[in-house]
Amino acid sequence: MKREKCPFCGYEFTAEEAASGCRGCSLSSSCGHTCCPKCGYELALRPWQPPWRRRGRRGGTRPGIGVPESTSMRPLTSLPVGGTGVIAQIGSNEAGVLQKLASLGLFPGRQVKVVQKFPAYVLQIGHILVAIDKDLAAHLEVDIDKGPALDYKNKETKMGGG
Amino acid sequence: MSLQITYEAPLEEAVARICELLQGRYPFSKRAVALLLLQGDAEMQAEVAATEESKSYELVQEIVRQTQAGYQRPLNFVIAQWRQQATADLAADVVGQQAQSPGRSLADWLGWLTMWPVTGIPILAVVLYFGLYQFVGVFGAGTVVDFLEATLFAGYINPWVNSTVQIHVPWMVLQSLIAGDYGIITLGVRYAVAIILPIVGSFFLVFSVIEDSGYLPRLAMLVDWLFKRIGLNGRAVIPMALGFGCDTMATLVSRTLETRREKLIATLLLALAIPCSAQLGVILALLSGRPTAMALWAGFLLLVFLLVGYLTSRLLPGSRPSFYLELPPLRLPQWRNVLAKTLIRMQWYFIEVFPLFVLASVLLWAGQITGAFGVIISWLTPVVEWIGLPGETARVFLFGFFRRDYGAAGLYDMAGTLTGQQLVVAAATLTLFVPCIAQFSMMLKERGWKATLAIVVFIFPFAFVAGYVLNLALTWLGVAA
Numbered sequence: 001m002k003r004e005k006c007p008f009c010g011y012e013f014t015a016e017e018a019a020s021g022c023r024g025c026s027l028s029s030s031c032g033h034t035c036c037p038k039c040g041y042e043l044a045l046r047p048w049q050p051p052w053r054r055r056g057r058r059g060g061t062r063p064g065i066g067v068p069e070s071t072s073m074r075p076l077t078s079l080p081v082g083g084t085g086v087i088a089q090i091g092s093n094e095a096g097v098l099q100k101l102a103s104l105g106l107f108p109g110r111q112v113k114v115v116q117k118f119p120a121y122v123l124q125i126g127h128i129l130v131a132i133d134k135d136l137a138a139h140l141e142v143d144i145d146k147g148p149a150l151d152y153k154n155k156e157t158k159m160g161g162g
Numbered sequence: 163m164s165l166q167i168t169y170e171a172p173l174e175e176a177v178a179r180i181c182e183l184l185q186g187r188y189p190f191s192k193r194a195v196a197l198l199l200l201q202g203d204a205e206m207q208a209e210v211a212a213t214e215e216s217k218s219y220e221l222v223q224e225i226v227r228q229t230q231a232g233y234q235r236p237l238n239f240v241i242a243q244w245r246q247q248a249t250a251d252l253a254a255d256v257v258g259q260q261a262q263s264p265g266r267s268l269a270d271w272l273g274w275l276t277m278w279p280v281t282g283i284p285i286l287a288v289v290l291y292f293g294l295y296q297f298v299g300v301f302g303a304g305t306v307v308d309f310l311e312a313t314l315f316a317g318y319i320n321p322w323v324n325s326t327v328q329i330h331v332p333w334m335v336l337q338s339l340i341a342g343d344y345g346i347i348t349l350g351v352r353y354a355v356a357i358i359l360p361i362v363g364s365f366f367l368v369f370s371v372i373e374d375s376g377y378l379p380r381l382a383m384l385v386d387w388l389f390k391r392i393g394l395n396g397r398a399v400i401p402m403a404l405g406f407g408c409d410t411m412a413t414l415v416s417r418t419l420e421t422r423r424e425k426l427i428a429t430l431l432l433a434l435a436i437p438c439s440a441q442l443g444v445i446l447a448l449l450s451g452r453p454t455a456m457a458l459w460a461g462f463l464l465l466v467f468l469l470v471g472y473l474t475s476r477l478l479p480g481s482r483p484s485f486y487l488e489l490p491p492l493r494l495p496q497w498r499n500v501l502a503k504t505l506i507r508m509q510w511y512f513i514e515v516f517p518l519f520v521l522a523s524v525l526l527w528a529g530q531i532t533g534a535f536g537v538i539i540s541w542l543t544p545v546v547e548w549i550g551l552p553g554e555t556a557r558v559f560l561f562g563f564f565r566r567d568y569g570a571a572g573l574y575d576m577a578g579t580l581t582g583q584q585l586v587v588a589a590a591t592l593t594l595f596v597p598c599i600a601q602f603s604m605m606l607k608e609r610g611w612k613a614t615l616a617i618v619v620f621i622f623p624f625a626f627v628a629g630y631v632l633n634l635a636l637t638w639l640g641v642a643a
Contacts, residue, residue, distance in 0.1 A: 093235060095239075098235060098239040099236075102238075102239055102243070104488060105246065107242075108243070109247075116277060119383065120386045120396065128488060128489075129488070131379070131486070131489055132485065132486045132487075
């Protein structure tokens with residue numbers, strides 16, 4: 001997690017901490033500023049850029065970059081269309097996120113196939129198709145080498161984690 | 163035969179301890195109650211709190227807290243995961259699968275085509291063209307309405323009612339309540355039966371077919387990207403699409419959306435920019451001979467829908483909505499189900515609408531008799547003239563006050579006297595203009611008076627300012643509609 005340092009009082013804080021201070025402000029998602037949670041000093045996170053410039057920057061963080069080649073674990077969003085993997089990790093403990101994923105049967109150990117990535121992620125789990133948006137898909141990490149642990153074709157294996 | 167899942171030790175321990183504490187009688191077994199409490203089920207918490215002594219309920223809560231402390235993940239996720247494992251194990255013993263044929267079936271192909279943006283958007287356009295325009299607009303609002311309205315009511319029923327009333331009812335005042343320009347039968351019943359019912363009926367028929375085919379979840383997936391920009395998620399396509407049938411029903415359905423923010427945005431957009439089928443049918447019929455006018459009207463409303471949605475989502479605080487939905491396979495709808503659904507919806511609509519139509523004609527009659535009607539029209543006339551419409555359309559807007567579709571039907575009556583540009587401006591302003599009485603009361607019930615008041619106070623001036631801007635833009639650009 002990236003830490004910001006307040007130039008006014010010197011307090012160091014994470015983006016999450018700062019977001020608590022911005023809640024309720026209607027422009028918080030788009031102003032490009034944050035407020036120090038300690039003294040309230042407003043600092044610019046990045047110079048303001050028109051939207052068409054921002055897109056160019058976002059393209060730089062292509063999914064998959066930064067994942068070491070040797071491991072078979074990677075974010076689901078980095079799989080190509082048609083790629084399969086077994087859900088290894090859900091990178092969130094937020095009850096809302098977990099409940100949504102659970103309601104679609106997206107548990108660790110289940111094998112998923114990426115059917116489509118735009119406009120939303122379409123995943124095949126067993127015999128059903130589910131659609132989730134990019135924000136939810138970003139929480140999922142998959143293992144592309146492992147066989148399914150939670151599938152009725154091979155029942156010996158037990159689920160991992162809990 | 164019942165099947166019991168054995169969870170891991172900490173969970174089983176907690177269940178056993180809670181079961182011991184529970185003394186009251188419950189509709190389910192104590193084990194089920196204990197599991198629901200561990201999952202944080204609000205309804206069960208309230209019931210247990212009411213049934214048990216406060217001391218033992220506190221102990222129960224303490225057990226839940228302690229158990230949760232042993233896990234990183236919320237307990238309801240842990241329990242769901244165990245259940246998923248148990249069902250997978252069970253299915254492995256009893257379910258077999260034959261090797262699938264390598265080729266895809268027709269339904270698979272069609273299902274895939276509806277999801278891929280490049281083909282999905284043209285398919286949406288085809289569905290809208292045939293489903294909405296051809297069936298609801300041309301057939302429902304055109305052919306059927308022409309027959310019922312022009313042939314049946316104007317030709318037989320109205321003259322008969324008028325002459326019968328004139329012969330048998332002695333007072334002028336009472337005569338005009340039943341017959342004449344604003345009579346219950348000649349206006350209220352005629353609008354409800356001859357204009358609105360066939361349009362709403364044909365819409366509900368199309369909607370039921372689309373609903374049962376499994377197309378809506380695919381559409382939700384397709385538009386999620388766009389809906390995120392206006393503070394909603396793809397799921398909101400269901401109330402929005404239903405809004406093209408009846409905004410009142412759609413406002414009720416918007417409660418299925420997740421957050422208060424989404425509900426509020428959906429309610430506002432339904433009240434502002436989504437024309438209901440009665441309005442839509444009449445407007446489609448009005449503009450059917452003028453493709454430019456139709457495109458201008460639809461384009462303008464789409465623009466308002468997106469712009470207002472975008473601005474509202476920027477101004478309202480709250481987190482980004484998230485989208486998750488199962489996509490069922492495409493299926494051929496069963497006619498029995500489709501017809502049953504259509505009839506139930508038409509029945510709901512008719513029961514909800516008919517009294518309001520009668521009430522509206524009584525109010526209009528009272529307004530006419532007391533002169534209040536004339537006063538309101540004289541207030542509205544300059545506003546209407548300001549947006550470039552003839553003063554007589556003030557009457558139509560007043561009708562729209564009582565019911566949206568009522569107003570649209572009034573516009574239908576005077577279509578011949580308007581130019582193309584005036585038709586576009588009138589249709590657009592009337593679409594944006596206030597929700598009908600029924601939708602208004604549903605908004606009050608679902609969103610509370612504060613939100614409703616805010617929405618209405620926004621919409622009223624916005625509709626006319628938008629109409630003014632549209633009229634100005636059309637004049638300035640010299641577009642001949």
